[in-house]
Amino acid sequence: MTQDEMKKAVAQAALDRILPHLEEDTILGIGTGSTANLFIDALAAHKTRFDGAVASSQASADRLKAHGIPVYDLNSVSNLPFYIDGADEFDPHLNLIKGGGAALTREKIVAAVSKEFICIVDQTKQVEVLGNFPLPVEVIPMARSYVARELVKLGGDPEYREGVVTDNGNVILDVFNLKIVDPKALEQQINMLTGVVTNGLFAHRGANVILMGTPQGVQEITA
Numbered sequence: 001m002t003q004d005e006m007k008k009a010v011a012q013a014a015l016d017r018i019l020p021h022l023e024e025d026t027i028l029g030i031g032t033g034s035t036a037n038l039f040i041d042a043l044a045a046h047k048t049r050f051d052g053a054v055a056s057s058q059a060s061a062d063r064l065k066a067h068g069i070p071v072y073d074l075n076s077v078s079n080l081p082f083y084i085d086g087a088d089e090f091d092p093h094l095n096l097i098k099g100g101g102a103a104l105t106r107e108k109i110v111a112a113v114s115k116e117f118i119c120i121v122d123q124t125k126q127v128e129v130l131g132n133f134p135l136p137v138e139v140i141p142m143a144r145s146y147v148a149r150e151l152v153k154l155g156g157d158p159e160y161r162e163g164v165v166t167d168n169g170n171v172i173l174d175v176f177n178l179k180i181v182d183p184k185a186l187e188q189q190i191n192m193l194t195g196v197v198t199n200g201l202f203a204h205r206g207a208n209v210i211l212m213g214t215p216q217g218v219q220e221i222t223a
């Protein structure tokens with residue numbers, strides 16, 4: 001089974017999980033990336049069964065709208081029963097690294113508002129300890145060099161993601177070689193650096209459930 005087939009299977013599993021809970025006024029939180037895209041495509045066939053979505057990126061908003069699914073501003077929505085999104089890595093405690101697609105800040109905001117975060121991944125994202133995937137940090141452009149020096153003091157090797165501007169007009173530093181022994185502590189420590197908007201550790205608000213695609217089928221993982 002290819003990685004793409006595993007992603008399709010978890011997208012379908014997430015859809016099957018939420019379909020019985022959809023009401024005509026339901027608004028869904030929708031993430032960003034190749035797995036979230038497959039979820040959006042599968043969701044489109046059921047667009048008459050719910051109200052619309054809040055998207056964690058312009059790219060996802062565009063894709064939802066192309067399918068005819070109404071997209072709401074988060075400021076006009078107070079109740080999101082589900083947030084469905086992928087991840088770059090997850091550990092056994094359902095802590096995540098996200099932001100490979102530079103959407104981490106909006107993803108963290110939509111996840112914060114949502115009741116249940118259903119994370120959809122293929123088995124290549126599973127690790128014992130987070131940190132093989134470089135940790136994305138969204139930074140206000142003028143603070144880039146300062147924040148990079150501070151990240152070196154924390155033991156990481158930050159690299160500027162050339163040519164990438166986030167939906168919020170900021171830049172991304174990818175931090176290599178971090179030893180993430182305490183994801184919650186590191187998430188907080190990096191977010192304390194002046195000029196950091198947020199970092200891609202989802203530990204204070206991790207996933208509620210992981211649906212992981214494997215060649216043998218979709219596994220459900222809870223903490």
Ligand SMILES: O=C[C@H](O)[C@H](O)[C@H](O)COP(=O)(O)O
Nearest residue numbers: 033034035086099100101103
């Ligand atoms: O910024 C991007 C997001 O955090 C994605 O959810 C993450 O990179 C996983 O993307 P994909 O499903 O393409 O592996």
